[in-house]
Amino acid sequence: MTCKLNVDALLAHTPIFGDLNVARRVRIAQTGRELQVAKHRFVFRRGDTAGGLYVVASGHIKLSIPSPGGNEKVLEFFGPGQLFGESGMFLERPYMVDAQALEDSVLVCIARDDIYAALERDPVLSRYMLMNLARRMDALVEDIEAVNLQSASQRLACFLLRQPRDGACTRFPYSKGIVASKLGLSPETLSRLLHQLSSAGLISVHGRMVTIHQPEALRLQQVAS
């Protein structure tokens, strides 16, 4: 629990609160509380009552659907400046997903009533929130499209090409197991596909680092088998 000044400084750097009138941002910041979450710790779990939303100050958070069998389906990742937990909050229903820290992270938590109050005052804020939710819905729809209409190798090719690239070099942002789940694959299948692409000379893999030798060929993989 650090001081509130800190909270405002954190919010100032987020796209959603950064554009706000300063006085109003400060007002929201005063209601927010800072939250430290150690790696692997849960921010909330499915079934918890949703009391507010979270802003990532530092670190990374993973949202996933738990499953009795110990599997899980990874849905989304959130980094600094990003917002999560709102959908549960707006619904006023318990969370459907787990939120887990992928690294030691610092979050700001803002309670539901404070958000509602801020929305009343700030039409700009609700515009941002709506846009943000819409963007996330879009991402979910893309995921549904991928799982339902594309093959495993298509999904992988698409994922690799979308990662930020430095020259020909890319990286898996998280462990391969987690990326596999995000792509709707078993870790074994991901491993085999990477091996195939390597053998074909399209890429080479060293740990989480991937070098893309033939981006054009990869792009073709996206479309047809």
Added chain:
Amino acid sequence: MTCKLNVDALLAHTPIFGDLNVARRVRIAQTGRELQVAKHRFVFRRGDTAGGLYVVASGHIKLSIPSPGGNEKVLEFFGPGQLFGESGMFLERPYMVDAQALEDSVLVCIARDDIYAALERDPVLSRYMLMNLARRMDALVEDIEAVNLQSASQRLACFLLRQPRDGACTRFPYSKGIVASKLGLSPETLSRLLHQLSSAGLISVHGRMVTIHQPEALRLQQVAS
């Protein structure tokens, strides 16, 4: 293109606009235009620029992801009083999905700028919109959960039990092909699963009508194979 009076009457019956201050609702209604869509006609298609949102006055609309192979993945259905197309509108990007009428339908279309103006005036409206989007996200997450973590028969059992029931009788709300796509199945697989459940005495099927003889047994199917 019928008169605007009509539009207001239509909006008055929707959960989202019905609770609004009457004067404000009328103001929105005046900006909306009525739209007749014949069965099988598209309201919009993937790639179209998103100019506004749609309210269903009567009929039913299906949102789906098209696929080059002629397949499609059905995402959602919308009936009277429901709202669709907002996510594309808020994103200010072309639609990712097709919107097609399942029957002759009447819609109200409201342009983006008019919605934005209404949101400025009405914090209540933005609350509704946010809640609505959150609900839809939840539904998508449930779909993702179903496709990734559940078997075909589990998904079907879950679907059957969720349909509105009259005694032991349920109905497929749309053609089996469409329901199959919604469940992430091929029509053939759906047909076979229904046959299995019938043979096992859990249900009986006559066209779109389904009688559930053993709801408890179905409920078990939901959980384990």
Added chain:
DNA sequence: CGACAATTTGAAGCTTCTCAATTCATGTGG
């Protein structure tokens, strides 16, 4: 009644998963 679409049924095949074992990293404590 006749044509067209929707559904059912059968057979075959393929993609992906599961299980199990091995190798490879990662980090810890002596």
Added chain:
DNA sequence: CCACATGAATTGAGAAGCTTCAAATTGTCG
């Protein structure tokens, strides 16, 4: 600093589940 322990990633073999294709049947609407 190294040995060890723990978890991640790879690899192999086998199987399961679902899809695809094709044909027959049923249903529907003009």
